[in-house]
Amino acid sequence: MEKDNVMSSLTATILTEMHTENSASLKDQLRRAERMKKLRYGALILPLALFLLLTFVWPIAALLKRSVDNPEIVGAFPVTSSLLHNWNGKALPDEATFVAFADELGKTKGTPPLAAAAKRLNMEQPGFRSVMMHSARAMPPETGTSPKDALIAADSRWGEIATWQFLARNASPYTARYLLASVDRKYDEQGNIVAADEDEAIYVDVLVRTFEMSFVVTVCCLLLGFPLAYMMASQPPKIANVIMIFVLLPFWTSILVRVAAWIVLLQSQGLVNQALMAMGIIHEPLQLVFNRVGVYIAMVHILLPFMILPLYSVMKGISPTYVRAAQSLGCPPLRSFWKVYFPQALPGVGAGGLLVFILCMGYYITPALLGSPKEQMASYFVAFYTNQTINWGMAAALSAILFVATLVLYMVYSKLVGSPDVASKAR
């Protein structure tokens, strides 16, 4: 309809223009008019496009860049870095490198750039921070001593090739070390990628755990939410509305309040345990919180509306006549549900499942409050590196891994369901 209107108004303009100006060909004018229309439509969505660019695309790009950024060493020692870049690494660097390094150490002494560089190197080799700090304190060299001797006097490690190789390895503006560390890999002394030490490896397990917990929560939400949504869709609007309010009421309550309430209910002296003990079902309190069980209970509770709402809206649009028709043609009830009803509800299952799964992957506060260290998911470590150790490279790398995992998931989903247009199906 809309297209027709556009076309008719278009032809109208063209016709009036043709009266006044006959020289230009019809084709050119048509093209020009179309271009103008497109520009006008474009101008309408421009604010939104700009908004998205600023609040969505740019932060993600900045985050991805931060996960490979390595500005500390190059920033504090630019000349030394470029000299080390051309060094062959076979013998100790030449005199000029020592002079440049001593000079730059002296210049940055007591300033934030040196602290940042020392912190960065300490990350690779614990204890190297103090090597940098006390070497800097000995700079600039006293008159008469060569910078090389002064550096080696300050710390004998400057006389070893390995130390300079270490410095050279880290003196590039970009590094993959954060991304590698996020999948429990690291560079060894020769610069090869190797598996991290067993007692330091953690993130592969954490990522697997993140997926596993998200999957369990999604399945639980589906099993609980599907029958409820089905019931709501088949009730008259009056009753359906009442049930809807019950679904939405907790949805509007603060997440912190709900998590705190679960602690009160589930703790060892809590209501649930006391009730079970009073009824004589158990004799000792069950451990229901600060473990996986507590996290699952609370997460399913919090995320259930995200499953029910898309399911309900899809089910609402399914006409009951199809199932009735199937049954009247002799199809047994279960079979007609499975063959006729369920395929029509599938877009809702997909949309709800994807929504819950992706929300789960980024969950932080619920596992942090209700779980033990064994329940923490990837976002916990993002927060840990952001707040506690201020290692923003590592935080960005872990987020990047999560981001990519989410994208892959979405792609798999759209391949399976056929159309990426989840939103319109869930409407």
Added chain:
Amino acid sequence: MFLPPAKLSLFSVACAAFCLMSGTASADVTVISFGGSNQKAQVKAYYEPFMKTTGSKLVTGEYNGEQAKIKAMVEAKNVSWDVVEVESPELARGCEEGLYEKLDMGKIGAKKDFVPAAVSECGIGLFVWSTVLAYNGEALKTAPTSWADFWDLKKFPGKRGLRKGAKFTLEFALLADGVTPEDVYKVLGTKAGVERAFKKLDQIKPSIQWWEAGAQPPQLLAAGDVVMTTAYNGRIATAQKEGKKQLKIVWTNNIYDFDSWAIPVGAPNKTDAYKFIAFASKPENQKVFASEIPYGPTNLKGTALVDKAIAAELPTAPQNMKGALASNTPFWVEHGEDLEQRFNAWAAK
């Protein structure tokens, strides 16, 4: 001076705005500290008297020691905090990294009046606090006396509370394993020593209940969730004062450290920030603080003023200092990130 009316009104508006801005800036000092009973004591000892005597307004807030906030504010050059309470390793790191102002002691007080270790380049000690072993006297028949007892699950069955983090947890593990306080950081500085600490922690891992905020240990003890826990001495003392007499402190091999005042670089109201810090460093005010919560004064004259009964509860009391371990700030600045990472990996398995 003649100005057209439009320009005049614009001028006056600009002037009014400027006066308003500078007016609020000189009136408010924003002080951020660790919350809970520690902050309550600060209100009594420092905030209220400061406002009364100087007439300036304090804006107070609390945080959990996350340096990320301060770093973000300083990097964005949009600092809204004037005075912050920080722990020692964070202070040392922040000072090197340019997060905190280098302090001018002349504006605060005489250096010789303070415990020497409390005065550093960017901070001035606010109080001495201690991490101790605390237990529930009702839940345990015999009293534990050492970290070895903390690890003894047979003699003292029940859950143990420990702070979720490597700092101090590893020290206590080594102390329980028989390392003397003088050698703890020497041993922890070696790979074998770290191994040894984690092995020791493995022994009680299934019985550990982790805590994160200082207010948690007294709650866990009182609710019977744990029988023993590490805790900040002041928090246990406050709980005792509130009637939870069954909570007890064991001072053997406690670890003490300073909390300090620091001024973030680019603080909006530096002059009054100094005034506040000077006020909070005065002996008579530190005495009030110590009687509200038993954390030791850093001003030596303040220690002398404290009542005898309270003095015995302070980490700085001679009998409590015996066998105590000073937290090694350079060690944690250097090894903190590495050991915390290792701790995370260990705890998550």
